[in-house]
Amino acid sequence: SKSYNITLLSGDGIGPEVISVAKSALQLVASLEGIEFKFREVPVGGAALDLTGVPLPEETLSTAKDSDAVLLGAIGGYKWDNNEKHLKPETGLLQLRAGLKVFANLRPATVLPQLVDASTLKKDVAEGVDLMVVRELTGGIYFGKPRGFSTNENGEEIGFNTEVYSSHEIDRIARVAFETARKRSGKLCSVDKANVLEASMLWRKRVTALSSEYPDVELSHMYVDNAAMQLVRNPKQFDTIVTNNIFGDILSDEASMITGSIGMLPSASIGESGPGLFEPIHGSAPDIAGQDKANPLATVLSAAMLLRYGLGEEKAARRIEAAVLDTLDRGYRTGDIYSAGQKLVGCKEMGEQVMKSI
Amino acid sequence: SKSYNITLLSGDGIGPEVISVAKSALQLVASLEGIEFKFREVPVGGAALDLTGVPLPEETLSTAKDSDAVLLGAIGGYKWDNNEKHLKPETGLLQLRAGLKVFANLRPATVLPQLVDASTLKKDVAEGVDLMVVRELTGGIYFGKPRGFSTNENGEEIGFNTEVYSSHEIDRIARVAFETARKRSGKLCSVDKANVLEASMLWRKRVTALSSEYPDVELSHMYVDNAAMQLVRNPKQFDTIVTNNIFGDILSDEASMITGSIGMLPSASIGESGPGLFEPIHGSAPDIAGQDKANPLATVLSAAMLLRYGLGEEKAARRIEAAVLDTLDRGYRTGDIYSAGQKLVGCKEMGEQVMKSI
Numbered sequence: 188s189k190s191y192n193i194t195l196l197s198g199d200g201i202g203p204e205v206i207s208v209a210k211s212a213l214q215l216v217a218s219l220e221g222i223e224f225k226f227r228e229v230p231v232g233g234a235a236l237d238l239t240g241v242p243l244p245e246e247t248l249s250t251a252k253d254s255d256a257v258l259l260g261a262i263g264g265y266k267w268d269n270n271e272k273h274l275k276p277e278t279g280l281l282q283l284r285a286g287l288k289v290f291a292n293l294r295p296a297t298v299l300p301q302l303v304d305a306s307t308l309k310k311d312v313a314e315g316v317d318l319m320v321v322r323e324l325t326g327g328i329y330f331g332k333p334r335g336f337s338t339n340e341n342g343e344e345i346g347f348n349t350e351v352y353s354s355h356e357i358d359r360i361a362r363v364a365f366e367t368a369r370k371r372s373g374k375l376c377s378v379d380k381a382n383v384l385e386a387s388m389l390w391r392k393r394v395t396a397l398s399s400e401y402p403d404v405e406l407s408h409m410y411v412d413n414a415a416m417q418l419v420r421n422p423k424q425f426d427t428i429v430t431n432n433i434f435g436d437i438l439s440d441e442a443s444m445i446t447g448s449i450g451m452l453p454s455a456s457i458g459e460s461g462p463g464l465f466e467p468i469h470g471s472a473p474d475i476a477g478q479d480k481a482n483p484l485a486t487v488l489s490a491a492m493l494l495r496y497g498l499g500e501e502k503a504a505r506r507i508e509a510a511v512l513d514t515l516d517r518g519y520r521t522g523d524i525y526s527a528g529q530k531l532v533g534c535k536e537m538g539e540q541v542m543k544s545i
Numbered sequence: 546s547k548s549y550n551i552t553l554l555s556g557d558g559i560g561p562e563v564i565s566v567a568k569s570a571l572q573l574v575a576s577l578e579g580i581e582f583k584f585r586e587v588p589v590g591g592a593a594l595d596l597t598g599v600p601l602p603e604e605t606l607s608t609a610k611d612s613d614a615v616l617l618g619a620i621g622g623y624k625w626d627n628n629e630k631h632l633k634p635e636t637g638l639l640q641l642r643a644g645l646k647v648f649a650n651l652r653p654a655t656v657l658p659q660l661v662d663a664s665t666l667k668k669d670v671a672e673g674v675d676l677m678v679v680r681e682l683t684g685g686i687y688f689g690k691p692r693g694f695s696t697n698e699n700g701e702e703i704g705f706n707t708e709v710y711s712s713h714e715i716d717r718i719a720r721v722a723f724e725t726a727r728k729r730s731g732k733l734c735s736v737d738k739a740n741v742l743e744a745s746m747l748w749r750k751r752v753t754a755l756s757s758e759y760p761d762v763e764l765s766h767m768y769v770d771n772a773a774m775q776l777v778r779n780p781k782q783f784d785t786i787v788t789n790n791i792f793g794d795i796l797s798d799e800a801s802m803i804t805g806s807i808g809m810l811p812s813a814s815i816g817e818s819g820p821g822l823f824e825p826i827h828g829s830a831p832d833i834a835g836q837d838k839a840n841p842l843a844t845v846l847s848a849a850m851l852l853r854y855g856l857g858e859e860k861a862a863r864r865i866e867a868a869v870l871d872t873l874d875r876g877y878r879t880g881d882i883y884s885a886g887q888k889l890v891g892c893k894e895m896g897e898q899v900m901k902s903i
């Protein structure tokens with residue numbers, strides 16, 4: 188039977204609660220599918236800062252690198268918000284992404300028929316939204332150099348960062364996006380600010396050049412400000428969106444909120460080889476941490492993405508996804524997606540219902 | 546009687562049509578308020594490219610600088626989309642902003658009771674939205690150096706830009722934002738990405754330091770990805786938002802689309818001294834240009850902002866704003882804001898109705 192090493196990174200806030208549910212789901216589906224998982228749990232983010240003084244201990248990175256896939260809960264909290272940059276929990280997450288070289292971040296935003304009322308958008312606008320943001324994750328302004336603080340010619344303090352992309356970085360994320368679009372509806376929209384930024388002009392040039400290798404994919408381009416509008420105006424016009432690190436950060440969060448159920452949305456970050464990193468797109472929600480109120484479904488669905496994209500275990504992935512839908516169909520809802528007439532449950536109980544459905 | 550020199554920049558696409566309506570509105574209100582306007586019309590953007598070979602002719606900039614205020618229609622079109630950077634219509638707009646030193650861009654997003662149905666957001670979410678984005682307009686990644694194309698150590702092409710802010714640049718836009726918030730509900734939200742970017746860390750530090758001078762303004766901070774979500778989840782939580790050039794570009798467009806009526810939204814760009822630049826936030830809409838279909842109200846309301854922020858003619862400004870509301874109350878709608886039971890009119894007829902209301 189197949190055996191996989193999985194690194195579990197609970198992280199901060201509600202991280203431990205949601206990871207615990209996802210771990211149980213993975214164990215159950217493993218026993219049913221004849222798979223074996225070996226879990227190793229190591230600290231990251233604020234939890235790691237408190238334990239070891241750094242947000243990504245070397246042992247955490249090496250454990251993650253040595254495994255077949257990494258499942259992360261959430262990172263960050265008020266407690267560490269005023270830390271210096273190298274001591275921020277977020278820095279640990281960025282180091283982890285860079286260390287694992289997971290340059291492609293896949294963020295689906297899907298409006299489930301069961302949850303269409305959770306969206307703040309009108310029903311006819313939200314209904315049927317099913318898009319995928321492919322965000323470049325290890326380049327651009329997040330990592331570009333030079334960066335830092337300095338003094339300008341007037342003696343004033345300045346803070347600066349560099350938005351930079353190389354042709355290779357653009358090509359590899361574009362290929363992931365073209366492949367993703369090909370498996371979906373065949374429509375790819377590349378988002379940039381090529382009317383202003385040189386980094387975006389190169390982006391557009393390379394994506395356009397590659398498109399001849401994917402004649403079955405219909406490529407379009409959109410400026411980022413227009414994309415932010417079009418997601419509100421008519422999100423259904425999009426299938427696959429590809430964009431840089433910072434625009435992807437903003438647009439994928441906007442897209443996720445359009446579904447109204449960000450407690451439901453998973454993400455996958457993958458590289459050329461090596462383990463992928465799978466995490467819910469929601470944050471660590473420190474205000475409800477430890478209160479058994481968190482929605483574990485985004486992490487459970489991230490575990491499904493781990494099975495599909497990280498391990499190629501499509502059948503096990505589908506089993507988990509079907510179980511989540513079945514649990515919703517049976518009326519179970521955590522507070523964030525609750526509406527009148529449904530069964531309000533906590534994080535643990537939601538987990539147990541998913542196990543039943545599996 | 547007071548006399549003002551106004552530079553009119555029709556620009557491209559629907560620009561000439563909407564400017565023509567706004568000019569008539571200004572003329573009418575002038576005669577009623579005992580003001581005199583001298584208009585000079587000069588080319589910018591694609592129109593200037595076609596006439597003179599550059600998107601901002603020297604004469605256009607010097608005319609604008611010598612006037613009391615500048616009213617712009619719209620810029621850009623497919624025709625020039627593949628031009629090199631220095632020959633793009635957009636470059637003319639950026640040069641104009643820089644040349645006039647209008648570092649503060651005020652972009653209101655208001656849901657008028659008459660138009661609440663135009664929003665794609667549910668009525669209870671959209672109703673009563675009334676926020677102002679204060680966007681830094683002459684700094685950051687739009688203008689930062691170094692920028693351009695080069696080759697990296699692997700011989701690959703790279704495209705790069707610099708996001709940079711100095712303490713002075715941050716302070717002056719923050720002051721405009723604090724003053725704006727003070728005149729409104731007293732709530733200011735500063736949006737940045739201080740968990741990742743040094744430029745944002747300096748931004749947050751300076752804005753926070755200044756807040757002690759505005760004890761009556763309640764300051765909060767939000768990461769840009771979260772702001773993109775919160776605008777969709779609950780836009781009413783915001784009053785005044787202050788942010789950098791690129792985040793402001795994205796968020797102000799998102800906010801405007803939340804109103805559902807971007808054909809209604811004006812903007813003002815102002816500096817420390819010298820003429821301000823006033824323009825609708827919508828684009829040049831080349832597909833409907835010259836067809837008498839454009840909504841001129843955003844430009845008419847930009848003329849009202851010109852009167853208020855550019856010339857201090859508050860009474861004349863209110864007169865125009867009241868006339869726009871009255872025209873809507875009387876049921877007149879251009880195609881973009883039309884709904885059943887209203888009177889569908891073209892650009893010119895809408896203009897005539899506004900004149901009647903004035």
Ligand SMILES: CC(C)[C@H](C(=O)O)[C@@H](O)C(=O)O
Nearest residue numbers: 277278280281436740741770
């Ligand atoms: C926590 C933060 C550094 C991170 C990012 O900006 O990438 C987060 O917003 C995300 O999108 O995963």
Ligand SMILES: CC(C)[C@H](C(=O)O)[C@@H](O)C(=O)O
Nearest residue numbers: 382383412635636638639794
């Ligand atoms: C046309 C473009 C250069 C411009 C910008 O990005 O500033 C526009 O999007 C705007 O917001 O006025």
